[in-house]
Amino acid sequence: MKKPTLRNLTSGLAALPVAMAMVIAVSPNALAAVEKITVFECGQAITSDKSIFSPGIEADVASDIAINCYLITHDKGLMIWDTGLADGLINKPEGVSLAGGKLKIFVKKTLSAQMKEMGIKPDQVKHMAFSHMHPDITGNSSAFTSATWYVQKPEFDAAFSKDPKKYRFNPKTYSGLKNNKTVKLDGKRDVFGDGSVVIMPAPGHTPGSQVLYVELPSGPVILAGDLWAFETNRINKSIPENDFDIEATRKSRVKVEALAKKTGAKIWVMHDPGQNATMAHAPQSMR
Numbered sequence: 001m002k003k004p005t006l007r008n009l010t011s012g013l014a015a016l017p018v019a020m021a022m023v024i025a026v027s028p029n030a031l032a033a034v035e036k037i038t039v040f041e042c043g044q045a046i047t048s049d050k051s052i053f054s055p056g057i058e059a060d061v062a063s064d065i066a067i068n069c070y071l072i073t074h075d076k077g078l079m080i081w082d083t084g085l086a087d088g089l090i091n092k093p094e095g096v097s098l099a100g101g102k103l104k105i106f107v108k109k110t111l112s113a114q115m116k117e118m119g120i121k122p123d124q125v126k127h128m129a130f131s132h133m134h135p136d137i138t139g140n141s142s143a144f145t146s147a148t149w150y151v152q153k154p155e156f157d158a159a160f161s162k163d164p165k166k167y168r169f170n171p172k173t174y175s176g177l178k179n180n181k182t183v184k185l186d187g188k189r190d191v192f193g194d195g196s197v198v199i200m201p202a203p204g205h206t207p208g209s210q211v212l213y214v215e216l217p218s219g220p221v222i223l224a225g226d227l228w229a230f231e232t233n234r235i236n237k238s239i240p241e242n243d244f245d246i247e248a249t250r251k252s253r254v255k256v257e258a259l260a261k262k263t264g265a266k267i268w269v270m271h272d273p274g275q276n277a278t279m280a281h282a283p284q285s286m287r
């Protein structure tokens with residue numbers, strides 16, 4: 001029998017006749033409302049020193065870094081999760097150096113070109129949320145003017161505080177959001193009301209970081225943003241020194257790992273170079 005998904009864990013199966021409950025329990029995807037997640041390459045980065053993400057571990061180990069964003073196709077509408085580095089960086093093919101030269105960022109394919117390739121216009125996207133508001137996540141936020149923006153209240157307050165730099169935010173990458181319909185959250189949000197796409201708070205990396213639980217036809221996944229920088233961080237449990245609240249990161253990781261275990265969800269670590277495999281043929285749809 002398949003593992004229970006979030007929906008059939010919470011949908012009151014006890015109230016159904018046993019036979020029907022059995023059918024639903026063994027075929028959770030019969031209710032699936034999510035058709036696919038399309039993975040876009042929303043930039044790339046390289047580092048010469050992975051230990052900037054895992055203090056004391058993997059010093060001077062070089063790595064590619066994926067920077068992906070995701071379009072969720074639900075039968076009630078489209079949702080964008082993270083918008084990557086700003087498309088304008090394509091005009092700097094040599095890339096931009098950060099972290100004292102230990103990190104370099106590039107954009108080789110723009111998000112707008114990849115969406116055009118799919119025949120989707122940004123204003124068709126009606127829902128938008130970010131794992132958090134760092135500039136490699138909010139770079140193209142201003143493209144989605146018709147989307148309702150879902151944000152945890154502590155993230156909103158930090159982003160529009162007097163000192164957003166304190167959180168490593170760059171208001172230029174998200175100032176346009178003040179024109180979007182905004183829903184401030186204090187916890188979970190079931191975006192389409194059927195349990196198939198659920199925003200969950202996971203603070204630590206930033207004050208209001210969040211993850212997205214999505215039930216694909218092939219089974220659930222959790223889009224984990226920067227809760228871990230790399231898959232290796234899940235193994236060595238290292239936490240970047242510049243996370244806003246390291247203890248909160250630790251607690252959020254435990255909570256998200258428990259959810260993955262309970263539902264059988266795969267955790268997608270957004271920056272992990274394993275996700276580079278999707279880049280060669282981005283946009284790529286996962287069902």
Ligand SMILES: [Zn+2]
Pocket residue numbers: 132134205226
């Ligand atoms: Zn970040």
